[in-house]
Amino acid sequence: xxxxxxxxxxxxxxxxxxxxxLSFKHYNPQEKIFGKTMEKHFRFAVCYWHTFKGLGGDQxxxxxxxxxxxxxxGPMEIAEMTMRAAFEFFxxxxxxFWCFHDRDIAPxxxxxxxxxxxxxxxxxxxxxxxxETGIKQLWGxxxxxxxxxxxxxxxxxxxxxxxxxxxxxxxxxxxxxKELGGAGYVFWGGRxxxxxxxxxxxxxxxxxxxxxxHLAVDYKKKIGLKGPLYIEPKPKEPTKHQYDxxxxxxxxxxxxxxxxxxxxxxxxxxxxxxxxxxxxxxxQYCIDNNIFGSVDANRGDLLxxxxxxxxxxxxxxxxxxxxxxxxxxxxxxGGLNFDAHVRRQSIxxxxxxxxxxxxxxxxxxxxxxxxxxxKDGKIDKMLKARYAGWDKGIGRKIxxxxxDFNQLEKYALKNGEPKLQSGRQELLENLLNEYI
Ligand code: XUL
Ligand code: CO
Numbered sequence: 001x002x003x004x005x006x007x008x009x010x011x012x013x014x015x016x017x018x019x020x021x022l023s024f025k026h027y028n029p030q031e032k033i034f035g036k037t038m039e040k041h042f043r044f045a046v047c048y049w050h051t052f053k054g055l056g057g058d059q060x061x062x063x064x065x066x067x068x069x070x071x072x073x074g075p076m077e078i079a080e081m082t083m084r085a086a087f088e089f090f091x092x093x094x095x096x097f098w099c100f101h102d103r104d105i106a107p108x109x110x111x112x113x114x115x116x117x118x119x120x121x122x123x124x125x126x127x128x129x130x131x132e133t134g135i136k137q138l139w140g141x142x143x144x145x146x147x148x149x150x151x152x153x154x155x156x157x158x159x160x161x162x163x164x165x166x167x168x169x170x171x172x173x174x175x176x177x178k179e180l181g182g183a184g185y186v187f188w189g190g191r192x193x194x195x196x197x198x199x200x201x202x203x204x205x206x207x208x209x210x211x212x213x214h215l216a217v218d219y220k221k222k223i224g225l226k227g228p229l230y231i232e233p234k235p236k237e238p239t240k241h242q243y244d245x246x247x248x249x250x251x252x253x254x255x256x257x258x259x260x261x262x263x264x265x266x267x268x269x270x271x272x273x274x275x276x277x278x279x280x281x282x283x284q285y286c287i288d289n290n291i292f293g294s295v296d297a298n299r300g301d302l303l304x305x306x307x308x309x310x311x312x313x314x315x316x317x318x319x320x321x322x323x324x325x326x327x328x329x330x331x332x333x334g335g336l337n338f339d340a341h342v343r344r345q346s347i348x349x350x351x352x353x354x355x356x357x358x359x360x361x362x363x364x365x366x367x368x369x370x371x372x373x374x375k376d377g378k379i380d381k382m383l384k385a386r387y388a389g390w391d392k393g394i395g396r397k398i399x400x401x402x403x404d405f406n407q408l409e410k411y412a413l414k415n416g417e418p419k420l421q422s423g424r425q426e427l428l429e430n431l432l433n434e435y436i
Pocket of ligand 1: 141
């Protein structure tokens with residue numbers, strides 16, 4: 001069998017003393033933290049689109065990267081070679097999950113029927129490679145944004161013909177996800193949004209989006225597709241205003257259209273920051289509202305401000321994210337998918353390995369730090385102490401609904417000026433730095 005990464009051997013955990021850049025220093029898959037292996041904590045996934053189809057093109061120039069599996073006699077041969085290269089990569093890296101869009105893995109044909117045939121052929125190969133390697137699909141999704149037919153959206157397109165085309169595509173992508181035993185199915189809005197309100201009936205478009213989601217729920221039930229449906233919020237890019245703006249916005253949509261019980265959210269770090277939130281805020285919001293599902297791990301660049309999709313290498317951020325995820329009970333069907341691509345100048349195949357190894361080690365450090373924070377309990381104790389007033393007296397009465405405005409006025413008149421307490425931000429920041 002042809003090797004596509006011949007210079008790379010299986011990446012192993014070698015610990016901190018190792019000088020081998022192609023080894024894990026912190027990610028030890030079988031090491032247990034709070035009784036659960038690191039492998040199970042993270043459920044790491046590699047994304048197909050960036051890692052195997054991203055070739056460094058940007059708005060100012062074409063590809064900089066050429067891959068051995070990307071040279072072939074036609075798009076189907078390239079698709080097959082890329083799939084083999086992908087499974088070699090997953091196996092060598094030691095990641096147990098992968099994620100893809102329908103159009104990442106197989107090319108479009110001259111008609112939808114031909115496109116579906118192409119997809120079936122590549123899915124059969126993927127199924128075979130999955131069973132040979134034990135690697136599983138974390139989630140599947142449909143690309144409803146690259147082709148020009150979707151320039152004005154898919155489910156929110158002004159044309160019902162495009163709505164129907166998108167439905168046909170999602171139907172097939174759900175079938176394929178079921179065929180591969182996928183643990184979930186993602187809807188990222190793509191071009192579901194608008195560039196100007198003068199040509200957009202926002203109310204009608206959102207009603208169509210809800211209709212589309214209900215049809216997807218019905219079809220999921222019909223075919224017995226397992227795992228949750230996920231919505232992945234993003235505030236802008238490609239459209240000026242994306243309908244799934246952030247976690248709060250998605251939750252409002254799901255509640256309004258009676259969809260909450262079928263959906264969880266897939267939170268992407270760089271999307272959170274584009275929405276003016278921190279990654280941690282979006283995670284905490286989901287956990288608090290029981291809609292936490294999965295994570296697209298990456299990072300943006302403060303100085304750039306668009307979706308740079310860089311590999312997450314910030315230990316501080318990873319520690320804070322893992323603190324929230326651990327406290328929230330961790331992943332169930334979801335996992336941590338690297339929705340990230342190497343920079344345009346990182347043209348060597350081994351750069352793909354360095355990127356994933358670094359990010360996995362970063363999250364392993366984040367997990368260990370978060371576990372220390374939880375075990376020590378100081379931060380949690382300070383948080384509880386800050387709200388202690390609610391556990392007794394007037395606080396308890398308010399929470400239990402036992403007082404009205406009249407009684408509260410009486411209390412305030414009698415009690416006088418409320419006592420102030422310090423928020424202790426700097427102390428908490430110092431404590432966090434100690435754990436790191
Ligand atoms: C786009 C993005 C997508 C989704 C899947 O910013 O994150 O790749 O993760 O469609
Ligand atoms: Co994403």
